[in-house]
Structures are given as structure tokens and as C-alpha cells.
Amino acid sequence: MDIQSIYQLYSISSGIEINSKKVKKGSIFIALKGKNFDGNQFAYEAILNGAILAIVDDKRYAFDEKIIFVYNTLYFLHELAMYHRHRLYHVPIIAITGSNGKTTTKELIKVILAKKYKKVHSTINNFNNHIGIPLTILSMPMDTQISVIEIGANHEKEIEKMCRIVNPDYGYITNFGKAHLEGFKNLEGIIRSKLELYDFLKKNNKVIFINGDDPIQLSNSMETNRYIFSGTKKKKTDINIEYSWKKNTTKSVLYIKNIEIVSPLIGNYNLYNIASAITIGTYFKVPLKKMKEAVEEYIPNNYRSQIFMKNNVKIIIDCYNANPTSMIEALTFFNNIQGYKIVILGDMLELGSFSNNEHEKIISFIKKSDINIAFLIGNIFFNTKKTSFKIKKFINKKNFVEWFKKSSLQKTDYILIKGSRKIGLESLICLI
Template sequence: MKNLTLEHITKACRGTYHGDTGKLSEEVSGVVIDSRKVQPGYLFVAIDGERVNAHKFIPDTIQAGALCVVSHEDLGETDYPYILVESTGQALLDIAKLYRDSFDMKVVGITGSVGKTSTKEMIASVLSQKYKVHKTLGNFNNEWGLPITIFDMPEDTEVAVLEMGVNHFGEMRRLSSVSSPDICIITNIGVAHLEFFKTREGILQEKTQMIQDMKDKGTIILNGDDDLLANVGPIKGVSPVFFGQGDNCQFRADNIEPLGLRGTACTITLKDGTSFDCIVPLPGIHMVSNALAGAAAGYALGLTADEIKAGIEGLPSIPGRGNIIKTDRLIILDDCYNANPISMMASIDVLNMAIGRKVAVLGDMGELGEDEKELHRSVGEYAAEHGIDLLCGIGDLCREMVDGAVKKSTATKALWFADKAEFLNAMNDILQEGDNILVKASHGMHFPEIVDALTNI
């Protein structure tokens, strides 16, 4: 890995090198925090988990061929080289920053309360029409995931599309100082992680910290349909450009026509006035917003309107994120990777586009703070207001969701299940052939199990 010699790594993480000084000029061939992934020539960074001391696996990594390890424990005299640091977590970020800065490339940084991953996928699809793109795998967007994404970059990367997720104050600067984005994109300011940020204004404050680490002459791209983001003025002397449906947006969508679960047709207008018709291939009005973010990023990096359109229409679906699964008996909207009230309601909107009976299988949403019961109830009310035929709520908090649906409308049948097992035992009796079924919950509910069961009915 270019520039990642043991000497440069030691300096970057302000560590103390112990071992054969003759190896200081050697480059590591990979950087990992999972001891099971070590290969010959790798650097192992020993980051302790909540229950596991990673340092106990150091002998295994040396046996597997690790060139060196990074430790916050003084290992004493060893027959292998190691770098002693104050914090291995911070060292991981420092080493990732060293590697990121060795690339002559553009970085697109993405954050927001909802839609980071789907927006990342859209932007990567658009930019891939012209550039060699590396993107965050899945949602590896935290203080461990971002460095791992960077270490996985091929050396011919021209654009990196990096997702950054935070849930506490101060985390964004630790991520954005590593990524140093050329383009900063914020999808929206919702209510996710209110338990820690307390208010939407607090979320805005933290998310916009990304821009403080933007490269000179960078580009700020914000959702102009978000009430808080629409009022953001110049930062570091750079005026934001906005995407959305409002008159304040330089990248706009008009003539929006839902095509059911096949996606959405629309006309996209770019900043220079160029327009084109396209079909966003995944359902939901929120996907049009993602397409506009992709158009804005593509425009900033010199793509033509034809290239932008090709990238939007070529967007692949990904499991757990608006993925449509068609079986002989059912149509399943697999959106189960994660959930918060805004994304729940957006997914209900998508389900409402379906033809036939509409079933929502929803689970608990986490990290909503003291208003968690009220927010779950509001989702149930929203489902009833929007004509969902059957709501299945799974988990303790979803009892509130079911109650909200029942009190809002008798037209929506609402059933509560204590856990997944209870629902799985009952589903054959309550589902009907031809049902359109949304599956969504917070990641910790592990709802892919439900998607698998529905797929095999």
C-alpha cells in the first residue's frame, strides 16, 4: 500500500516503534482490525471491543504473517515489530488519513439523518459513468468502518464516495478530518439519534461539521426541500447549491409520475438549465431526491447530462434497502436494514403505490430518546391514514404503533407480535397470495430473517 511504510505509519499515529529498525522502510500490504483477516505483510490494529481484548489475538496475527501490529498496551520485548500508541482507535483514523492523502483523487462525503446509503449508491452509479469509483461498502460509515473503506481503495481510484454516520457530538470531525471531502452532501436533517442530539438543530450542527474539513474550492450540496438545510448559508466562503423540488433548488425534479414498484418517472433539470426525462428505477419519491443528489455530484465533477441519466437509470437495487423481491405468491419490499420515523413513513409511501393488498411488517425503531413511544404511535397513525390494509407490529415499542393505527382508522387491521418468532408462526394464516409486503425495522431487530421466510413461503 503506497506510502504506508512502518516509518510513515509510526509518525502518522504519533507512536513509538519497537523492533527491527531495518523493517521501517517496508510497506504493509493491508490494514485490518479483525485478526481473522490478517494475511502476510498486513498491519493489525488491536482495537478492543466491549467484551474482548483484541491484544490477546496478536500472537495469532504474527503467526498468520502480520508484518507489524499497533497496540495501546506495552508489549515489552518481542520478536516481532509493534507500534505503541495511546489509542489504537485514533491510530486507525490517523493511518487512514495518511493513506487517503496519498491519492490524487476526488472525495464525495455524504451524511444526513436518512438516506445516506441509498444516496451513496446513486452517486456512485452516476459517477461510475466517467470515473473509477470506490464507495463505502454497505454502511461502513463509523470510526472503524470509514478507515476500513479507505484501506480497501484500489490504487487506481479516481473518485471515492464515502458515507459518514454519527450519533454523538464530536464524531463528525473525527471522520471528516480523515476523508477531507472535495464535495460535501447532506441528505436531510431528521429525528434519528435524538436521544443523543436532543434537537434537529443539534443534528444540523453536527452534520455540517463535515464541511469544516472540505478541501479548498470544494462544493456543498444540500437538500433544498429540508427546512433546516434550505436556510444554510455560505460556509468557509462557499455557497451551497440545493437539490429538490422547490424554487430555491438549482437541481430540480418536475413532472414526477409514480410507476408503482417499478420506480418513478420524472424530468430532471440541471444547474445550467439542461433538462432530461428519466426513470428512477427504485420506487419512492425519496429516490427522486437521491437521483437529484447524484445529478448534482455528477455535474460538479463534469459529467454530461447523458452520463448522469445513464447512471440514474442504471442504479442497482441492494438487499435491505428498497429491494423488490417477486415470488410466485408475494411481492416483498425489502427495506429492513434500518429504520427511523421519517424512513418508515417514506417506505409506507412506497408500499402505498402497490396494486393489491398492502401489508406492512414493521419492527421497533431504536435511539429515539424520550419520545420513542409517541414516534412509534405516529408511524402507526400514518400507516392507517395512508390506507395500509394490514399492519403487523413486532417488538415492545411496536405495541404503540399498533395502538396508533387502531385508533386512527378501523379500515386498517393492526396486529401486535411480541417478537419475530411469534410473527413467523402466524404469518401463513394472516398473509394472502398476491400481497405486497413491506418489511422494515431498526438493524438490531434482524429482520432479514423475516424477508427470507417470506421469500420461501
């Protein structure tokens, strides 16, 4: 079967599935391979579970008329997604990438656009890699009016490749921070990678949204079709936004056209995420009053900049992910809050040879800060040389939990919990 014939089946199917146990009746199963699994082995199980078709790249498993062999199932997934995007060429897609704040920015843009458009499509959770992006494109209904797609990357040329699948009409880079250093090697590699989005948009004469306060964005978007927002009144700024950089606050406040917008998102570092979403909403002519409603109604989830009150303690949990840039931003914000403060930090992963030095920098910051106690969890933090009287290290979460249950802490006003996703620090909330 060729791609067109399979697409016709896809168009009447209940969707694409890559997990045979989650197959819905009428879906198409694509057998992908990973380090510890081979989806080909589950193709027939998918058919038995209700799939109308299974795609494999191992001929040994293509023993049923409903099982189709292709050379490479991942490549096929990308081709099918591109075919679907071609069919929906008229749907404007906004692509979001950057080191930090991609998902928060994407969610803010989505809720703002939903104030004008009834059919807004977007990336689910953080399905932003070479598998999640084509699945996201294939989840786009035919009646979609506008879409917001998040693009992640852990090595160069990945964003370039994903742009060929997404074919975005608009794009925005949140920032350039120290994330996935193991794959990018250095900050220059990170910048080159993120700018692959600009390169695609420039080549295709599309629109780029620019944070005018970011010199890297400004200098690398010259002679492009760009739409700029800034906190300073520059001549070539399309939108002026006034930021409220207040200390000792757990809300984000900004002003546009003298209208105050107060977001429950914590941390001054979220102000640019909010500002970019408002800028994009303005470009698409969403009324400012409606944008204010959307921003002020938006409550983050998935442990991203969330705040809980428990036993009279404000717990700030931001542990969906962590890298040196986002960690310092969170600690800087937390340090400016007045009160007795405790941080519980987990290892920052995927930093390669930079790992030890970046974790030492976090400890140096804590030593000089007004943070009262710091609990550092994970093998990397545990093996760092620097320490302080207010720092206690644990080689893993289990050891911390055992110690914590036996201890008694001083009356605390705030607790910040932050670490990489794989450390799973959100489970610590129940201890407090």
C-alpha cells in the first residue's frame, strides 16, 4: 500500500496509536522501536485489540493481511504526518521552541486564541519530540481553525527536521538557556539549534514573533517578517508591555495599554511567557479584555509553577523539568520572597560534561542566598564538593524520605520543590 492509500484508511480511522495496549477500535497501530522495546512484536496484538491496520518494519511480523511492512516505521510516521499537514495547508500553525517555558507559553497562547476561535488545536502535554510532534499533527481535526505546536530538541538539526513536518506559518523562541547540554555541547550549539526555527520561517517568508528585550533574537531576525514586543519603548516595537518586577510576590503582573493583567503564574521569569502570548493574541486580533480574562483564568498544571497551601506552608512546585537556567531563575525568584524558606532540589539531567560544574554553581548560589535550608537530592548533587551548614545532601529520594519522616523542621513559610522530571520530586508533597 502506498502512503495515499494508507492515509485514506487513516482518514476514517479512530486515530494513530503506538502502544498496542492502548489501541482503540478502528485505530492504526504503528510499531516503533526504542532502546528497550520493539513495537513490531506487538503488531498482531494491536490487530486483536481492534486496530484496522498495523505498520511494521520487520517482515517477520507482517504475516497478516492487516499488517503492512514499510522500510522504517518512524520515517513512515513522519511521512504520514507531512501528508496530513499538506491536506490541512490552510490551517495556520504557530510553532514554539526554546530552552525554558515552551509548554507554559503554548498553553497561554492556546487559552488566549480560544477566546476568538472555537477550534484551537495544540500539542498535548509536552509531546514535542520526533515522535510526539508527528502524532500531534496527526491528531489535528479537519475543522481546526488554528494550531499551536511545541517543538523540543536535544541536538542540532532536530528543529530543522521537525519544521519540515510541522510547516509552521508563525514562530516564537522563548529563550536560549542551558538545557540538554549533553547533546548540544555548549550554549552556542543551543542558540544555533533554536534559530533553526527562524531559518525555516525566513526561508518561507513567514512571521516571526520577537522578544525585543532579547538581543540574540533581535540580531538574528534582521530582514525577516517580524512582529516585536518589548518592555522598553523602541521605535520599531509593535507592542509595548510594562513588566512589574516586584519582589516578595507569588503572582505575575504586567500592563498593556494601561490595562493591568495579574496572572496566578509564579515567578518573574513567567512575565515574558505571558507577554509573548498576549503579543500573539494581539496579532490575531483577540480583544485585550478577552486576553486579560484568559491569562487571569489560566491555572498551570503538571507541576509547572504551581503553588499549594498545606499546613499553613506555601509550597511552590516546579519540577516538571529543570536545567541550570531555569533552576537559577526559580531560585532567584524564591530568594526575593520574605519569610523562612526551604528548597528541595533534584538533580539536573542531560548536562554531560557540564553536569558537575553546573550543580556546583547552584550550591554557590544557595550559600550566598537568604534561603534558610536546602535539601539536595540525587547522585550528582550528592557527589558535589561544595557544601554549607544550611545544605543537606541525599543520594536518592528514598534516603531523603526516610530522613524527613524522622526529622522535625522549624516553622516554615515557603518551600520550593524543583528538579528534573525523572527525579519525580512531586511525590514529596504528601510528606509536608
